[in-house]
Amino acid sequence: MDLDILVEKFKQKDEKAFESLYAMYSESMHGVIFNIVRNHDIAEEIMQDVFVKAWHKSDTYSSKKGRFFTWILNIARNAAIDKTRSKSFKNTKQNLDASFFVDILETSDNLDNTTDAIGIKNYVGKLAKKCIEVIELLYFKGYTQTEASETLNMPIGTIKTRNRNCIKELRNMVLN
Template sequence: MTTTRDLENLLRQSAEGDMDAFERLYHATSAKLFGIVLRILKNRAQSEDALQDIYVRVWQNAGDFEPGRSSIITWMATIARNRAIDIVRRRKPETDMDDREVEALVSSNNIFDEVALASDMRALDHCMGGLEEDRRKMIRLAYLEGWSRAELADLFAQPVGTIKTWLHRSLRQLKECLGS
């Protein structure tokens, strides 16, 4: 089991140019990041290309990680999600992965072996539970699957402007519920 502290050390060594440390960091984290990218891009080849870019970025930006600002996994996951969403936003809609495969990803419920976040998770869960079902689904599709406003508008049969309003309302409600 690799601890958060181990990962931080590996990242720090990577920032100093240590490729072996970076390789260990990769092996400890790549399945998690790949899971993120694959779920958003839903195409294995594209996701592997994206994953390469993501780790090049992690290497290049390793010196920027600030432990006080976020957990290392959140930091890396953010890089991965941002990259995947940038890609998915720019491409034309297409279906690549077959539905069963997608279903398998969506329905399984296992996790980052992340420790410190249990209470944050409960809090967000609780607050998500306070949203109307449609709104909750919308937030989840956007965050987890990388859906755009337009895709959400199609699914919920609403104008894009309405989706934007709903999203903002839901996000404000979440913020208020989380107390910050």
């Protein structure tokens, strides 16, 4: 079904549309959330919060403001980051310093052994550190271009072209 129609139905609280969208994006969200919190139970808890929240505030989404994927990605990242700042989370003493999404792929005991996951693992193994950093910040952590520029200490223009090239490589790897 056309994504626009699906999203429109979702905004009208169509349960089937919700389930379709969940099927399309839940794994991606679960990956992003797990990468931030690095805890299975907490990640699942946040997953529930994110999709319940998306259902309740579905009317705030507008395609003019961005992709539906980006909208729900924002909700997921914000919920996960909020969690890491909570007192209860700090008590779990998760060490999140200097951890990147690639760590999960490299120690992929809990990953699905799907062709995609294996292909991406192979890709990531060859990925330059500069790509890992920029993808981590922009997609997994939700940094703005300005924030990424400051963190990586490089001009916004460089961030954009580097990211463009990194995503190009990814596309060649997973979409062909």
